[in-house]
Amino acid sequence: MSRINDIFVIGGGINGCGIARDAVGRGYTVALAEMNDFASGTSSGATKLIHGGLRYLEHYEFRLVRESLMEREILWAMAPHIIWPLRFVLPYHKGGIRPAWMIRLGLFLYDHLGGRKLLPPTAVLNMRTDPAAKPLKALFSKAFEYSDGWVDDARMVVLNARDAADKGALIMPRTRVVSARQENGVWTIETINTVTGKSERHQARMLINAAGPWVDHVIRSAFGQNEARHVRLVQGSHIIVRKKFEGPRAYFFQNPDNRIIFAIPYETDFTLIGTTDRDYTADPKDVKISEEETLYLCNAASEYFKEPVKPDDIVWTYSAVRPLFDDGASKAQEATRDYVLKIEGKQGEAPLLNVFGGKLTTYRRLSEHALEKIGEAIGVKGRPWTAGSHLPGGDFPVQGYEGVVGKLKSRYPFLTEPHARRLVRRYGTKAATLLGNAQKTEDLGRLFGSDLYEAEVRYLIKHEWARHAEDVLWRRTKDGLRLSKEQVRSLEEYMAAIPAQMAG
Structure with a gap:
């Protein structure tokens, strides 16, 4: 005992x-x-947003929205390596689901309920001239743009x-x-x-x-x-497709059924589209995207994008069950x-x-x-x-990401630009701990695929409790998007052969 x-x-x-x-x-x-x-x-199956929850205003959840808005910049300052600001484009056309005055009012509240100091305010975009219109159908003369945050959940x-x-x-x-x-x-x-x-x-x-x-x-x-x-279990599913648009902005799409989906830049080369909302009654460990959800997300995104999103475009999916407090709401998307x-x-x-x-x-x-x-x-x-406070690796200025990347590249000149950026996005100032005394690429050990080297895998085993390839490829990193089946098998064999050096 x-x-x-x-x-x-x-x-x-x-x-x-x-x-x-x-x-x-x-x-x-x-x-x-x-x-x-x-x-x-x-906690790894979310849409990965640090956000006030614009749509929660429709359900009068003002306390939750205000608390969330105030938290955005606090969390960003705590972990500027894994959290960063994102601008969201909400296309609008007359006769849409929500009238312009309602959207303006919601965004006014979003800007003024509390907590915004560094995040830029709401703007109105002319979709005849703004680059944000390029991947979309020519239905929209106007769009609203607002700020929220992205997180590696x-x-x-x-x-x-x-x-x-x-x-x-x-x-x-x-x-x-x-x-x-x-x-x-x-x-x-x-x-x-x-x-x-x-x-x-x-x-x-x-x-x-x-x-x-x-x-x-x-x-x-x-x-x-x-x-x-x-609790009321509500399933949310997401699809990942090859990059649908250039630029750092994300999109907020309104659907005829009053639900919304996001299309978000993801891991440099991809686009994340989600989420769904439906009640779930089975074992949470068995949750996975349904054919109905897949078609729903493809069809909803295709209503906006010039180039349709097809099931064949999907490179990965993930689903999770949200344990919402059961407040008796009639629809899953209305539950608190x-x-x-x-x-x-x-x-x-x-x-x-x-x-x-x-x-x-x-x-x-x-x-x-x-x-x-x-x-x-x-x-x-x-x-x-x-x-x-700062989470491990987040001890640098809230807008200091580029400076940390520059320092890392100066100390380890053999790193490619994408590799250095990814290491800082994952580990912040701890990237130097991971790289240690390495003086050339070969010092990082075996390459498993993409830019995942043995040094990083060993760091994750020793400091972050990783035990299986899945822990590394889909939670500590998202390198599973880039590794082949053979490379994944090689990583699994490697991790199974070394002792579980669990930290803590």
Whole structure:
């Protein structure tokens, strides 16, 4: 039996890792268990936006939108390597789904509800002359343009876990919670390592259930509350196609069914199109895009692009299940994206905090609100601190990306420009740690494909808990888009042959 921790977190998505990081930074002792790899569920399956949620204004979610808008620049400053600003073009034509006055009002609120200092304001584009019109059908004389942010979602999760571990938290990926029970005013949690089969017992003064789509499953299985029905599972799917347009801007398309989709520059050479919204009732681990969703996204994008998007154009798809708090909304796209935190436990019992809902943009504020509840339940430690912090590798000025790339290329002149840029986008100032004393390309070791070298793979194994090729290719990086099946197999064999040097 290890020490009695202050809190034990179940779930290694963005909310669980965010809460663990905030808590350990305030002086709480923390353990976290994730049954798979970090961000292997909802947190790597988003549209990857740091955004206020323009469409949430239609559902009067002003509190959520305001909090999200205020968070955009805070998160950008925390992690300028994996978060950056993006301009969105919203084409408009008369007789469209939403009248111009409604869009103008929404964008006015978006500009003025709070938090915007560096992001440029809304603009109106003349689509007869603006380059943004080039890939689109000649239907639009006008478009609105506004600012939001882009994030490498899976990296944001693992960097929160890494920082929590660096600050002293016990971080346990591939560790499933088998049971949790009350004993003498503390929680006793039984876990099993799914790789080694080793069972362990942990104790904590408070338990945090941040299991995302599995939050009700944890309540039912680990706690024996068979009637738990708190979340509404909503499937969102995305398709990746070869680059549909030049330039750094993204598009916001309105569909006749009142839903919206985005078309976003992705990993330099591709375009991301999504998302869908439909209720989901099966096991979240089995989620994958349906033929219906594929056709929906292709058809919706083809209504706008001159060159149609066909299923044959798709190079990759991903799907995830969003665990929205069940507020009784009739349509999946109308269910609240806000989060709900619920404390359970009678006087004298160790408390349990269940986390429902949430989104990438609000994870830091959700964590702060969770810490308020933790403080009320087991005593306050420390003060809020994350607003002025940096995630690992993000310790450079918010608009200093080009400077970091320049320094890296100066120190490692053998790097190509695209390779240096990708390393800084993934690792920020930690790219120099990864490259170490390398003086030529050969010093980076074996090349697995694209610009993925052995030095990077070993860094991800040692510092970021990567164990399988999938962890490297689809969560720590997106090099899976560029490697052949043979190259993927080679990486799998390489990773299977070396010891699991798990950090933490």
